[in-house]
Amino acid sequence: MDEHSAQEQLLLVLPSVNLEKKCFFLSSLKWILTIVTWLIFITWVVLAFLFPLNLTYEFILSATSFSSGTFLGLEGPVFLLFSGPILLIAFFSIPYLIISGKDQKVQEKKAPSYRLCTFPLLVDGPLGVVSAAEFIGILLFAVYVVWCIYIYAIQNLSSVKDESPFTTTTQKICYILDIWGFSLAQIGIILLAFLFIPIARGSILLRLIDIPFGHAARYHVWLGHLTMLFFTLHGLCYVIEWSLQGDLLKKMLEWQESDTANLAGVIGLTAGLLMWITSLPFVRTKYFEVFFYTHQLYIIFVIFLALHVGVIFFSIVAGTIFLYMLDRFLRFCQSRKTVDIVSATCFPGGIVELVLSKPQSLHCDALSFIFLRVREASLLQWHPFSVSSVSGTGEHQFSILIKTFGEWTQNIEENISNFSAVIELYQDGINLQSPFRMITASVEGPYGHELPHHLMYEKLVLVAGGIGISPFLAVLSDIFHRKRQGKPCLVKNILVVWAVKTSNHLSLLSLINRNFSNIEVNLDILIYVTQQSQPPLDEEEGRLVEFKATNSFVSPVYKGKTMSVLVGTGNNNIWFGIYLISTTLGFIAVVYLLNVFYINPKDLSLGWYHGLLFVICMVVSVLIFGGLVVGIWHLSERKMNGEDHQIIEHNEIEHPTADKDCLSQDLYTSTTIRYGSRPDLQEIFESISERWGHVDVGVIVCGPPALESSVAKECRSLNLMRTKHYRPIFHFHSHSFSL
Template identity: 55%
Template structure:
């Protein structure tokens, strides 16, 4: 590692003046503060209502609210929806306004902190356990959820015991009554958990974008909540089953489908669908057969629809807000994935990795830590697989690349398809080639957090280097073009099994992007080849960037920009119009059908409510999607007219090529037969970099994440004042 730092600012005086001139106006800052304050007030009030709902006093207030507002055309359904689902939709509206106001100036406002400090969301508290690596913020969330469950069970148990004790009946019937009451209460707790379950699984959710939690991070929250929710619903069903069995009416109750009250059979079907999803999502089953997990998880449609049939419309609205936001995201993903994407280039690298270069429109928004979901229809019409983007948005206006490690059946078939197609001509594939790709995304951080640290440590395992190639490319492009960019010291720690994987580093053309990078940043690369004691070749590994021949022109087969993380105006209009459409359709349904014709069946009204949710998205949201698509086509046509030749940047500094490659070689250290010693690495960083904030980004297997997180936690506990503070950030996720 080079023992030097660069203290001069990255921005020139001209850049600094430009940044100052473009400073956010005071009224914009005030508006953003007011929006955030209002969002927090609404969220805390909503969460407090859910937390205190088991209390008898709050339940009485809830009943009074229903009595006071049920006289509207929407009835009880509207009252409960407004109180328990309305807040989360209002927060979504405010989040849209906040994102539109913010635009892309967030990066301009970020400055390096002179005084390093711990941050709850980057400080790992738990590193070994069932939850994986858990930050302090996540730990607080786990504690709050645990306290809520314990408090709710305790409160409901005390209220149920008090109610049962008032009845002069035998012990057997008291037990049956107690089981049924507690089964009912567990059902209400499960519905509140369900209100949170669908929020993190919405990939382009405006709520996740507001708090800057990308989908790959939020996935684990969905997993945690999924285990909790289905465990509670299982207790809900189990208590009823035991009570019915004790009463001698088990079969009759299970197959009963009431018009007034809950439809038991619908609940049984919903619970069975949930149990199938739960069992097949367990780590052992998911690893053994991912396809089984993937296909079974599509039963969420059965789970939700039959839940609505089971409890009726007004009880279903307790969790309908989050489900509606998920449906919005799902429909937009469906619309985006209908388009066929042109595979500009497809090739198999010697290290057993496939590189796909996909066509995209120039206005598609993403950053260097984004990822996409990819479908290859020749392999499967149903399977979608997530891959980190290995290119920076500054690499080219019309393409995006991903690196795919050949590990399973799907990736093996993909490699075979590419190998079979190569002899036909070359590595370039045309739209009607052996590969037909569809894409959902890109998704990722709202603000690229790798640009928020002056000092970066990138820890990768194997193919985990892929997103870090995008990071390096992004930083080098920004340095070359004078764009806002904080990183000045970068250490890459890469662990690979075999030396044949080393050419993966050559996927990025460092000298071609920024020939004089060493004058602006300190870049050190430490590579650990764990399963080879000595280099296989005497001369070792030489950095030789791989040149790709790419199409520089816009393509008619590029990705669709219809993505929730895309244009803030259109995505916001889509959410708002669909929500307004839901209110209109439910209102019309009650005014012209339910109230005049005296529709009273709970299950039927639940089905009608779900139908209104779907119709509002398809009709009102679909209209916005059509207009959005027309806008996209017009922009693409305009771009094509303005673009005649937009060749990729060629290296016009050939004289510096050899010296640049020599500098890269000097900054690269390869160790054979050993693993990274993070205690030694972090100790060396502490002595060389001093008291600064250091962003540590990890992308690799769980064991690598655990090891790094454990070392960061240990260092933070025993830290000296003149040592840096390490901030743990994971870029790994497992569906």
């Protein structure tokens, strides 16, 4: 009997022991991958700092001369030194994210502490709100630029002294301009290697460090200004030099066979200047389409950069450009697929809710956003929108809110109104497919954080301005859904501060999942209606506006056309890893074959032609090897989602807005509405600081830059003046997105 009991106890203990061993193994593997990745990244940064030195330049020249005529080609050593590390980091990111996905869970409660990435250090400068971690990154780039200028200044001064006496002052000035133009170009090349990392929307590198594209886009803006400044100064140096020599036009049109192609540089710089000028705030905000379409000149910029600098210098930036090409190709394939609009609803105040179809396998976080194209509004325009619901609309659907600001959004609202009227004429089931086929949507994404940081805090403050409430509706619904399902969620207290112009926007709160009365979450909603001094006659102060849809419809023809899972944060990392590795190896194989069977036998040494062939190899490898993997991936996706398709078709589609004419009593009791005033953020945050005690408080803001800066200022002020240890630590997060 005792022996039998001992065996039973042993059998019960073994699964937990195996689980602990598995967790320990995964945790150890993550640490190893982290250390290796950091070592590679530090090596890459050190190489960038060593790049201006004569010793590095001489090493590159000797290495390229040694590899010339071999399978490595002229570009081999430079590509391995400067592009190889970033590709290796991308490779190691795949197993890291796969392990993190299996081990993804809400962190346990820890002692409150400051974090560099959530501490707002600068709040009122031209760069907007800058965290302490971002400030360190800015300082590193500033130090690098100063370091490069200092090294080149010393080298150039020494070079001028070593030269034989110039016969004229003009010759000396031209010589100085020539060597400084070359030096400025080298700095620009290194900066360009970083420029393409933050602009890749589904970048594996951004996912590795958990920075969503909406936040990383401004890094691209900062780097873009800095890079174009150096390239412009580079071009200006040569323009002045050629003007002093009296052959400006001749030099600008020169296309040398075995040296730098000047005309290619002029074309590339012109494309870069057009992108730079149209990206400035006064152009981008007023003429967004001009900015958007002009920015497509990056293709011209990259191609003519390769023609201008040749294969050796282009190999420095080839790694990050190649990763961007991989991301762009995936996004192109994803956006070709048409997505069903399950339902559409027009809210008061010019707000439209679209419910879109998605496969069950697609992960969509509460703070995710997508890029949407509606062909009836525009064939080319893509616009970003925050996801407003991920749990409340079911496993096969998610919703977004669109505020009618301009022509594009007004076209969508008009189409919905027209289609709603037409559908009413077909209530008898005759030819129902005709009207709905007129609405077609394409989706890119979703993009967002790799980990749901809104679930990591016991106390949560959500500050919204206007339509900025949209992502917080998803956050609230997600938290309530997780609480009901018993899923990990640390949140216990939520304060929502919402500033709107008029009260007709308040009906959006009806989108929150209504059944949360038995959930252990304390919810307080403070609403400030800024442009109304008192409530309308049919309302009572402090009460919510009940929702009355102006126009709405449920799709009469719902075929289960869901969005693709090719791109999206937290989705199939295994397939993406196969795509990345196979395409990279394919690219290396194509370059190898090109060197062995074409370049070396013909002894080609043309700088611009060799650079063009290198770019063609990149494009061919993405289209052939990447296209093959994407095709297999797509077939696997269709097979996996075939069961989802059957589930959707054989069950009645629930109208997401069918039960919004009445609001939850819990929302009435949790909400306070104040008319004719703006939120006093200082008073609100000081009250929180007094009441909530020594905890980490997550503060998420979605709204205009002025609101974001004001909230960041309060968080910084309370954190810096925190003398009492029982006060909370405020962690600032921004969900605002602007291109």
